[in-house]
Amino acid sequence: MPLWRRRPGKGVKRGLATGIPFALSALGAVTALGFLAQPALGYRSISILYLWAIISLPFVSSRAVVIASALISALLWNFLFIPPRLTFSIASLEDILMFLAFFLAAFVGGFLTSRLKEKESALSLRERRMAFLYGFTKAIARVRGVEAVVGLAQNYLMEHLRLSSAIFLCDGEGRLDTSLAVGEAPDFEPRHSAFEEGLALRCFQAKESVADGNDRFYYPLGSQETVVGLLFVDGKGALSIRGESRELLATLADNIALALERELLAAENERNKMAGESARLSKILLNHVSHELRTPLTTIKGAVSGLLDIGSDEDPQLRSALLNETLIAANRLNALVEDLLAMSRLEAGRLQPRIETAYLSELLGAAQLALGMDLSDRTIKLGDMAKEYEIEADPSLIVQVFRNVLRNFAAYTPDRSALLIDVETKSGFSSISFSDNGPGVRARELPLLFDTFFRGEAGAAKQGCGLGLSICKGIVEAHGGSIEAGNVEGGGLLLVLHLPRKVEL
Numbered sequence: 452m453p454l455w456r457r458r459p460g461k462g463v464k465r466g467l468a469t470g471i472p473f474a475l476s477a478l479g480a481v482t483a484l485g486f487l488a489q490p491a492l493g494y495r496s497i498s499i500l501y502l503w504a505i506i507s508l509p510f511v512s513s514r515a516v517v518i519a520s521a522l523i524s525a526l527l528w529n530f531l532f533i534p535p536r537l538t539f540s541i542a543s544l545e546d547i548l549m550f551l552a553f554f555l556a557a558f559v560g561g562f563l564t565s566r567l568k569e570k571e572s573a574l575s576l577r578e579r580r581m582a583f584l585y586g587f588t589k590a591i592a593r594v595r596g597v598e599a600v601v602g603l604a605q606n607y608l609m610e611h612l613r614l615s616s617a618i619f620l621c622d623g624e625g626r627l628d629t630s631l632a633v634g635e636a637p638d639f640e641p642r643h644s645a646f647e648e649g650l651a652l653r654c655f656q657a658k659e660s661v662a663d664g665n666d667r668f669y670y671p672l673g674s675q676e677t678v679v680g681l682l683f684v685d686g687k688g689a690l691s692i693r694g695e696s697r698e699l700l701a702t703l704a705d706n707i708a709l710a711l712e713r714e715l716l717a718a719e720n721e722r723n724k725m726a727g728e729s730a731r732l733s734k735i736l737l738n739h740v741s742h743e744l745r746t747p748l749t750t751i752k753g754a755v756s757g758l759l760d761i762g763s764d765e766d767p768q769l770r771s772a773l774l775n776e777t778l779i780a781a782n783r784l785n786a787l788v789e790d791l792l793a794m795s796r797l798e799a800g801r802l803q804p805r806i807e808t809a810y811l812s813e814l815l816g817a818a819q820l821a822l823g824m825d826l827s828d829r830t831i832k833l834g835d836m837a838k839e840y841e842i843e844a845d846p847s848l849i850v851q852v853f854r855n856v857l858r859n860f861a862a863y864t865p866d867r868s869a870l871l872i873d874v875e876t877k878s879g880f881s882s883i884s885f886s887d888n889g890p891g892v893r894a895r896e897l898p899l900l901f902d903t904f905f906r907g908e909a910g911a912a913k914q915g916c917g918l919g920l921s922i923c924k925g926i927v928e929a930h931g932g933s934i935e936a937g938n939v940e941g942g943g944l945l946l947v948l949h950l951p952r953k954v955e956l
């Protein structure tokens with residue numbers, strides 16, 4: 452049995468016409484059987500046969516046909532079988548009482564059986580609707596996202612109720628946007644169908660359902676305090692939405708509203724979380740940058756003040772030392788600004804590498820030269836293959852990657868530490884490895900090593916913003932490669948950069 456009911460009209464007339472032939476056939480069959488069996492059964496027993504027929508008719512006929520059949524069967528029994536036969540008169544008082552009892556029994560029995568059949572049909576329909584609501588509630592609780600909720604609701608309405616539908620949501624200012632429905636229901640075109648914007652706005656403003664005939668309804672989605680949208684259903688003239696069907700649609704609209712409110716609140720919460728996280732990161736960045744800028748600026752200010760001192764002109768060694776400190780501080784300041792610019796370009800998605808072929812040793816030399824005195828007495832060794840190895844990458848960006856890796860090596864390893872740089876080609880990638888003999892990184896910190904602003908326990912007392920390796924990761928991935936970290940056996944950190952190579956024909 453479907454959850455929807457056909458429109459009253461021609462369909463109901465066909466039902467009455469179908470019931471009448473059954474009734475006439477049943478009465479005719481009982482009458483014929485009565486003529487044949489009267490000698491053996493007697494005329495009074497024939498009333499039982501009529502009564503059986505009347506009680507069976509509600510399963511195939513309407514209530515009006517059953518009542519009419521009860522009256523006709525009483526008249527047939529009187530006219531054809533009760534003495535005197537072929538008249539409507541009844542000779543004995545006993546037969547009169549028997550006739551009245553038969554008519555009453557046939558009428559009441561047929562009426563009650565008809566009511567029982569209708570109740571059974573209604574109960575079955577209600578059970579199906581309850582199962583439908585339960586299934587819909589479970590299904591809509593599992594989906595995530597406004598589009599998914601709307602799609603599920605429209606599919607359920609079409610599949611189970613044969614109703615086209617559309618859902619409209621409010622705009623950012625809380626006004627109903629009827630220009631575009633969320634998703635598309637099958638065969639639904641709001642601007643070319645029975646959808647009326649005036650009725651939709653009236654429904655939204657009054658926060659009450661509005662009917663447009665028996666086939667089109669507008670339901671507000673939300674509570675009396677807040678309405679998040681509107682549900683429009685259209686039977687396309689083929690169905691009638693009445694009685695329990697309206698209650699079912701109202702319940703569906705409430706469930707859809709709850710699901711949409713849940714998704715809209717979740718989206719708003721996610722935006723708030725993103726805004727809060729952005730504010731937190733901005734605060735962290737500001738604190739780190741202000742701290743990191745203070746050191747080189749203080750150095751530059753002090754060195755320049757020393758150079759302006761009249762006595763510095765008479766001491767060439769002092770002048771040279773002050774200029775050297777100024778240069779080192781300026782280089783650190785420049786490196787910090789480059790990191791910030793690179794991070795900004797990475798987050799904006801505007802970093803587009805210009806791929807060139809360059810010697811790995813030359814790019815490493817440029818990075819080492821940019822660090823200057825920061826490396827102190829630490830040793831950098833190139834593997835045999837790395838000395839003449841060529842890579843395909845953006846030279847300026849890869850130099851920045853190498854500089855950040857070397858600065859990380861200089862900051863987290865003790866004096867006289869050594870860094871081995873080697874390379875190998877495998878699976879279409881150049882794998883450049885940096886392995887040092889320093890203290891390494893704790894195992895639990897390795898997965899976080901490339902996160903923005905992350906600084907491990909060993910870096911708590913060091914200068915830096917926690918951007919260096921994060922920028923390395925972003926630049927390498929912009930080249931289509933990857934970077935990974937691990938610990939060297941016996942101590943030390945291992946960083947491996949995988950950069951794609953051109954296919955050699």
